[in-house]
Amino acid sequence: MKALVYHGPGSKAWEDVPDPTILQPTDAIVRVDTTTICGTDLHILKGDVAAVTDGRILGHEGVGTVTEVGDAVRNFKVGDRVIISCVSSCGVCSYCRSGNPSHCLADEGAVGIGWILGHLIDGTQAELVRTPFADNSLYALPAGVPDDAAVLLSDILPTGFEIGVQYGQVKPGDTVAVVGAGPVGLSVIATASLYGAAQIIAVDLDTNRIEKAKTMGATHGVCSKDADWKDQVIALTDGYGVDVAVEAVGIPATFRMCTDLVRPGGHVANVGVHGGPVELPLQDLWIANITISMGLVNTNTLGMLLKLVAQNKLPVGAFVTHRFGMDNVLGAYDTFGDAANSKALKVLISR
């Protein structure tokens, strides 16, 4: 088959590789119908993720069709259309059982991480992919849900909802500020109303993204280039700050914006992937009764979000900005990697 193979920092190729095979009776092989690119894939290509080694097939998101199942797979059969969770998890280790399959202890190339596709085992940017723990890691795709929406459920939509909205403890009536209106920030914005957020404020440098955010659930937008951006946000509250501030960029400045915006008793939910430490002003915050949360998506809510998508209850139509054939995956990377100019959010790669 053909697959996108990583060959060390800065190097990748769409090349011939052997087809994957069933290694465990709980595995399935899935023909990839649609995949996409995540910001994490760009980090890997820069060499930021040391665990990814030369020869690894990239990609951890995808929608496809089952072509083979191991003897122990009970819930899927050849021909089933499925969504592939970015987290492969055994379902029975202490982390899976306590609601953190993101830290699954099953030995599938690593112990302590559920994100192994395109990381520690071969991934989804390929014609075929082996999916471990198929019963636990695949989700049946209902007939009426288009690939465009379904592929968002592999990672980005659950990430925004679980790590942003749920970890941020959004509750009815809350004012939520989302710092960063890229794909993952938009996922927070698109799902914050599921817990009754009354005001959802998109904060971004780019006014185009703010406008986009307003079509997907943001009730207000604030441009962080404005000198008074903080005052603009605080003016939407009772003067004491937002209930929940979500960091969806991954740099110290945006993290600090969140601790500056949050009210006493509020929550900072970090969704961004950080490359370095941040300074936490505990001399001010020790007294503030806030929580700060962070983490890798568990995709525990994938099934629930899929149900809402199938009922057309989430604004998912606007995420996909570009489409490519699988033989032009390199073009898809170029477009996604140049989002500043291409305005790319999610780029779809389909057979």
Next chain:
Amino acid sequence: MKALVYHGPGSKAWEDVPDPTILQPTDAIVRVDTTTICGTDLHILKGDVAAVTDGRILGHEGVGTVTEVGDAVRNFKVGDRVIISCVSSCGVCSYCRSGNPSHCLADEGAVGIGWILGHLIDGTQAELVRTPFADNSLYALPAGVPDDAAVLLSDILPTGFEIGVQYGQVKPGDTVAVVGAGPVGLSVIATASLYGAAQIIAVDLDTNRIEKAKTMGATHGVCSKDADWKDQVIALTDGYGVDVAVEAVGIPATFRMCTDLVRPGGHVANVGVHGGPVELPLQDLWIANITISMGLVNTNTLGMLLKLVAQNKLPVGAFVTHRFGMDNVLGAYDTFGDAANSKALKVLISR
């Protein structure tokens, strides 16, 4: 009356001041029978708390007898023995109503802070004290509870329980590491079993304190002078870290010890009062699914803890190490301020 008056950094005096009077119909005047000194009082005396100005009577903990009540006080009368909460709160503002009276918005010298005694209004290290919102901020002292135990309920015991145990989300079966076995760390240790903590590990530089901790609920102790202190703690877990790490010192090194000890999916509860920022290694932690909490005590649990103290269900007997008469409050400060030599935990000051 006599009171301990702050006169700027490094300066205090036990001197004559006017008696307090009822200013609001919800006030009560309490004769202080027993008070004590908090680490925060030492911070104030060093000049670290700018809001405390020359002439302020210090102290926010105390047990006493009501001598006068305002017209609107319904639940207390002259002669009642009471515990004074360190938080004075109106009970009706948005912060009080949402469970954060620590950030009460009522205008009693400040808005946005419930800790006003010995801070923004005159405090409890005095013969008499005015207590605002008496119905809300005083607690009737049952006959059988000695002052030694009762005075711990003003601040330190609820602080350990609320900010350490509850914010740390301790649950049955958990392994909890408490970094710092001073008075507040001991309060965490003494109450962690209320949520079923299975292992409570006291981590401190001082082996004497560790031994003390073991008499108050710690199941294990680790001396942080040992080069392998971290390995010793991790060896008590399944190898992935503790469920809850409680910071009870207030410096960057001990905060870092907590983020180093916590397992994926676990909780860091900061109880310490910090004077500067800490570095948060988000490049490692963004993926860890942990929460970090912090805050000022609300004393929401004072009544519940009092019930347990009255039933002799908490190991409160060991906190008080020294006793002083009120006329020797300066001696009490000397002893408490020299805890390294005096081995002082809580020093009692009584009429």
Next chain:
Amino acid sequence: MKALVYHGPGSKAWEDVPDPTILQPTDAIVRVDTTTICGTDLHILKGDVAAVTDGRILGHEGVGTVTEVGDAVRNFKVGDRVIISCVSSCGVCSYCRSGNPSHCLADEGAVGIGWILGHLIDGTQAELVRTPFADNSLYALPAGVPDDAAVLLSDILPTGFEIGVQYGQVKPGDTVAVVGAGPVGLSVIATASLYGAAQIIAVDLDTNRIEKAKTMGATHGVCSKDADWKDQVIALTDGYGVDVAVEAVGIPATFRMCTDLVRPGGHVANVGVHGGPVELPLQDLWIANITISMGLVNTNTLGMLLKLVAQNKLPVGAFVTHRFGMDNVLGAYDTFGDAANSKALKVLISR
């Protein structure tokens, strides 16, 4: 002043009575601008509520203007426009502190019940009303909120939200069946999406009410006159039942409909006021892992709901079906008491 006075079962009159006066420093006197009638008022008039005695002024809902305040009232002044909570609560007793002001222990005509207006003390169907614990029991009415919407916040909207939606533990993606689409059922329907309910099914005998429900948030309607009503509801689920079934009528048949509809692991939230016992089929349900909840509204969420109403985020416009002047309160009772013909939901009585 004039007031609607209860004179024993079946007897009431709009008559002259003495003006109310401040009895406690925490009281306020409010001139009633708009009040309304609750189903409970009809129960009282039938003689079902023995605690209501001859001479009592009825009514526990209202919007008005403060005309006098006691010395201890800090948050309201003469001229302020306010919403009167149907629950009068001290804020400091063990019930208030634990989130159940509905069972406030303060002695205001009774101990153990926060609903005293129009029950144990004189109520709001009058030109003036004394409101105990004014700081705790009144809410400032923002300029832009009309009385029509505001008066719903005294009781019915919080009742639907707290006792139906919150007690029912509605969560994102849930299917919620509301049995009974009268005013309180509609309040559940209007607020269930605040916790992300995906399907809200109005079940009623009356197809007109079902149509009304669909304008206020119901995604589906089922007529309980249909022989296959249960199958119709179950067909909207995965076949195992609804996540949450809300009883909003108050008779054994509708309660049984709820236990029949709920899925294993689901919730039955009883909102209806019952006059007799119901049979609970524990031989079937002991194994079902369901919860059954019930209770009097606390109005803890009044402030939050008011914020949403002020932002036009709740479909409150359709509740008021009839309007009367205060001198025609008897006509209002006639219309409300004949809802089957008048199609009355909430009838407004205004100065």
Next chain:
Amino acid sequence: MKALVYHGPGSKAWEDVPDPTILQPTDAIVRVDTTTICGTDLHILKGDVAAVTDGRILGHEGVGTVTEVGDAVRNFKVGDRVIISCVSSCGVCSYCRSGNPSHCLADEGAVGIGWILGHLIDGTQAELVRTPFADNSLYALPAGVPDDAAVLLSDILPTGFEIGVQYGQVKPGDTVAVVGAGPVGLSVIATASLYGAAQIIAVDLDTNRIEKAKTMGATHGVCSKDADWKDQVIALTDGYGVDVAVEAVGIPATFRMCTDLVRPGGHVANVGVHGGPVELPLQDLWIANITISMGLVNTNTLGMLLKLVAQNKLPVGAFVTHRFGMDNVLGAYDTFGDAANSKALKVLISR
């Protein structure tokens, strides 16, 4: 092999049957070292559980040694000592994923019930047993835990903790009344302190059982033969009732005792298995803000409780009153069935 086979109401035999075999790659075969008898087994023998048919091997509790594993079993190997959960669950269906494996939808003889051993498939009162979903339904037995304690973890200890303590929402400081001090009531009593229950009141007709309860965690005992039993319980509270009332018998009278004892805002947790309906006095309770819970154990807490047992932190030593060899399983039934005279709590049956 030999096994205890059900032959219709009133009829059972210890007889030769074929050895079980692996049917699914996720199965394991376990040699039963120790099993026990549950009250449910007595119900089955009376013919109360229609789903159990002639020829079924009884028993759903047990400790044993793995003798064979299917190809897909990853976490257990031949020779491993294990605890068998009474719930067999797939781990991936909507019920398993939402924390209710007690209602697992996997087709293993039934859909919608996780308790299948000794019910819908052959059980543990045999020399060998097939255990479906072995990775999910077996728990490794640490070396130091004796069979006497381990076998309690199959069902009764998790039942008391999950359905009594957790569903009852016991919290620090609570007063808990447990009506019925048989094995399951004692399991509630033995685990209620894991959430900080301050007072645990054993209520039973039998004073011997009350004394036993006091050795296992009860702080008080009340004999329900006493005319003033209710007053005795209420006297241990502030006069308004207990925070949590646990029903651990399964008849209308004891259920009513619980709704009579519970305070406003409290919880009734039904643990008993009922054979008929109960009357719920909603005319009184609709206003009481209580919850009523019920259900089949999920054994979600088996692993946590096992950890505590291994640390000698639970009073499990007193449950086992009688021991039998496997060839005398009929004698064990006689003793257990005559508990009134034999004082049997748990009877052990071992190889």
